[in-house]
Amino acid sequence: MESADYLLCGEYVLPMDGTHRVIQDGAVAVRGGVITEVGAAEEILKRHPSARLREGRGKAVLPGLVNTHTHAAMVLFRGLADDLPLKNWLENHIWPAEGRWLSPAFIDDAVELACLEMLKAGITTYNDMYFFGDSTAAATKKMGMRAVLGAGIVDFPTKTGKNADDYLRKAERFIADWKGDAMISPCLSPHSAYACSPETLSKIREAAERQGVPLSIHLSETEWEVQEIFSRYGKRPVEHLDSLGLLSERLLAAHCVHLDEREIGLLAARGVGVSHCIESNLKLASGIAPVTKMLTAGIRVTFGTDGAASNNDLNIFSEMSTAAKLHKAAAKDPTALDARTVLLMATRWGAEALGLGSAIGSIEAGKRADLIAVDIRKPHLVPLYDIYSHLAYSAMASDVDTVLVDGVPVVENKVFLRADEEEIMHKAVQWGRKIALCNAHT
Numbered sequence: 001m002e003s004a005d006y007l008l009c010g011e012y013v014l015p016m017d018g019t020h021r022v023i024q025d026g027a028v029a030v031r032g033g034v035i036t037e038v039g040a041a042e043e044i045l046k047r048h049p050s051a052r053l054r055e056g057r058g059k060a061v062l063p064g065l066v067n068t069h070t071h072a073a074m075v076l077f078r079g080l081a082d083d084l085p086l087k088n089w090l091e092n093h094i095w096p097a098e099g100r101w102l103s104p105a106f107i108d109d110a111v112e113l114a115c116l117e118m119l120k121a122g123i124t125t126y127n128d129m130y131f132f133g134d135s136t137a138a139a140t141k142k143m144g145m146r147a148v149l150g151a152g153i154v155d156f157p158t159k160t161g162k163n164a165d166d167y168l169r170k171a172e173r174f175i176a177d178w179k180g181d182a183m184i185s186p187c188l189s190p191h192s193a194y195a196c197s198p199e200t201l202s203k204i205r206e207a208a209e210r211q212g213v214p215l216s217i218h219l220s221e222t223e224w225e226v227q228e229i230f231s232r233y234g235k236r237p238v239e240h241l242d243s244l245g246l247l248s249e250r251l252l253a254a255h256c257v258h259l260d261e262r263e264i265g266l267l268a269a270r271g272v273g274v275s276h277c278i279e280s281n282l283k284l285a286s287g288i289a290p291v292t293k294m295l296t297a298g299i300r301v302t303f304g305t306d307g308a309a310s311n312n313d314l315n316i317f318s319e320m321s322t323a324a325k326l327h328k329a330a331a332k333d334p335t336a337l338d339a340r341t342v343l344l345m346a347t348r349w350g351a352e353a354l355g356l357g358s359a360i361g362s363i364e365a366g367k368r369a370d371l372i373a374v375d376i377r378k379p380h381l382v383p384l385y386d387i388y389s390h391l392a393y394s395a396m397a398s399d400v401d402t403v404l405v406d407g408v409p410v411v412e413n414k415v416f417l418r419a420d421e422e423e424i425m426h427k428a429v430q431w432g433r434k435i436a437l438c439n440a441h442t
Contacts, residue, residue: 009056064124
């Protein structure tokens with residue numbers, strides 16, 4: 001056996017391999033970006049004496065977290081227009097700001113900041129829905145992160161397109177340029193059923209099937225959306241998408257807050273994945289998604305942060321904790337959405353919902369080495385009786401110590417290795433000053 005490049009050791013290793021097993025005093029061997037072994041540290045250390053060792057004392061090792069829905073570049077609008085209803089927030093504040101500021105340079109700097117925030121919080125893969133896909137992809141690769149990047153499509157003109165056909169042409173060019181990349185997977189991302197006509201949605205579905213790429217969409221996020229779609233088409237949003245053939249295993253639907261029993265059954269029957277964005281839904285008062293009902297129906301529910309303009313951070317640890325606690329209260333059942341389930345939602349199920357389950361999401365030989373180590377020697381993490389409980393309810397993003405993506409270290413001892421953190425944050429501050437100054441003059 002060839003020696004591993006790295007050994008990532010931990011007092012606890014959580015493979016998330018379809019079981020809830022925990023390997024105490026475990027290790028993961030990595031060679032050429034691939035996991036070659038996972039098991040007892042003592043045995044693996046003997047077989048790979050020359051590998052670069054990452055000390056495991058006081059660490060928990062688990063798969064990299066997966067953020068299944070965000071708008072990464074919106075980090076530069078963080079806190080710009082808070083405490084507003086979604087429709088007002090979008091139409092009167094966010095869309096005008098995007099119209100004024102979006103450019104390749106804006107996207108480059110914003111995505112670097114978003115990737116820095118996510119990687120230091122243990123997120124190794126994200127699914128994005130936005131514009132200027134080439135800039136997003138290039139910045140993401142520079143930062144050493146994995147992503148499924150959606151080409152945003154709407155019916156109305158923006159700085160990136162004239163109409164739906166123009167967006168779709170550019171989206172197909174984006175797919176052609178990036179399909180097959182080791183780290184970037186392109187997808188098609190119609191904004192919503194209210195921002196895209198049935199004709200547009202049908203064209204997008206046909207393109208996704210022809211290109212063999214995933215789809216993502218905002219779905220049933222607000223009561224207004226449900227009423228609007230029903231008034232236009234005589235169907236609720238899920239039924240409307242089903243009538244257009246969009247519901248399939250190819251689709252990842254974000255939010256899914258306002259669903260009736262029939263819609264839950266449809267999503268389950270069609271194999272649609274759901275991205276649960278609990279903190280954004282709470283902040284915008286959109287409502288509480290019926291997650292426990294969806295899980296009972298067999299829907300693969302995952303976690304998304306949404307954009308930092310409506311959350312206001314990119315932190316899956318806090319999404320896990322908030323969701324687990326809130327759904328217990330909503331169900332009046334302390335066993336609802338337990339710690340093991342939320343860890344699955346944040347890792348293995350997230351990868352599967354993005355079509356990456358064969359490559360990432362669990363610690364198994366043959367998969368790509370997207371791994372994180374969490375520092376568990378912290379006042380808020382001792383004593384420790386159940387590692388799943390601590391990761392779900394007590395751990396913070398700042399406890400992430402080490403991050404490997406595709407077998408390459410990107411964070412070590414909490415320090416980002418791929419770029420200058422201060423420079424990235426300085427550029428973000430400069431953008432913030434320009435945006436604030438402009439707002440003050442309007």
